[in-house]
Amino acid sequence: MERLEEKTISSKEIFNGKIISVRVDDVELPNGKTSKREIVKHPGAVAVIAVTDDNKIILVEQYRKAMERTMVEIPAGKLEKGEDPKECAHRELEEETGYECKELEWLTSFYTSPGFADEIIHLYIAKGLSKKENAASLDEDEFVNLEEVTLEQALEYVKEKKIYDAKTAYAIQYLQLQEALSK
Template sequence: MSGAAGTEPLEERELSTEQVFGGRLLNVWRDRVRLPDGGEGTREYIRHPGAVVVVAALPDGRLLFERQFRYPLRRAFVELPAGKIDPGEDILACAQRELREETGYEAASWQHVGVMHPCIGYSDERIEIFFARGLRHVGHAWDEGEFLEILTLSVEEAEAAIHHGEITDGKSISALYRCLPLLRSAGR
């Protein structure tokens, strides 16, 4: 909630900024900021180009998932198809590309469901959520060095996997939750 006349009483204003690391995917910044009480503070954060996640429903209502090894945690995770937005890329085009490349499916119907911010304490990353239906298998086109397994789960199986700790990926949990009303209305 903002304060009077559109001001944000909790806003922190940038005084200076410096990039402390620049990588292929992540860029780390350190800013000096003016705090709401007039004092100064330091904020370190990651700038990220943004990503998409796709809840893709097959004609029988099952959802496409992938199992992929994630190096930072040194294990494989079950997650929804997702990927980084390329510079200047339209978010729908990115979602269509990622679904095709990773799962081998194209969709006849696309709906933008919303956005989520997975790491608000240390990153500006946003993930655009899409719901795709009318799937047709055309063959995957994995990136070099990309290895994954494709699996399908019913909505109920996916919910149970979340509650049993088998799906712990935040973007997948959030996207599935945001799409549940659409999935349930499509099943009627």
């Protein structure tokens, strides 16, 4: 079986921003030749599937500059340095939706774009939701509209491309599978 690892020969940071940094690595390929790899470094993030007692999914609509459009997504946000993902999930749920939860279960973690970025998202499901008095507020540069939708409405949003990001599509498919398995 062929060795697939790439050995880093040199690495140079070319950008260091508020959220991400970018570096260019010179690598030795398995066949002995060399190549360059552009790598986006990201602190990681959490995403929360928030389900109400009447089985509605809480979604947030927000403008995404990179896409130049609004998108409907599950609540999510980046990890602060050294922050526990479960604590971050509680924080992001409260900040983006005003809800707190009695149950928060880790489902899985996944890489968003492993071909060029190391961002990992830790996905949780939140149940036993209640509106929190004096909930933490959004970051000063965040603006969202809340929606509570059924699974069927969420599936329509996928068809209509209102839901158009991988983490939210993954979450909707997870809920669809859970529903199918419970029958």
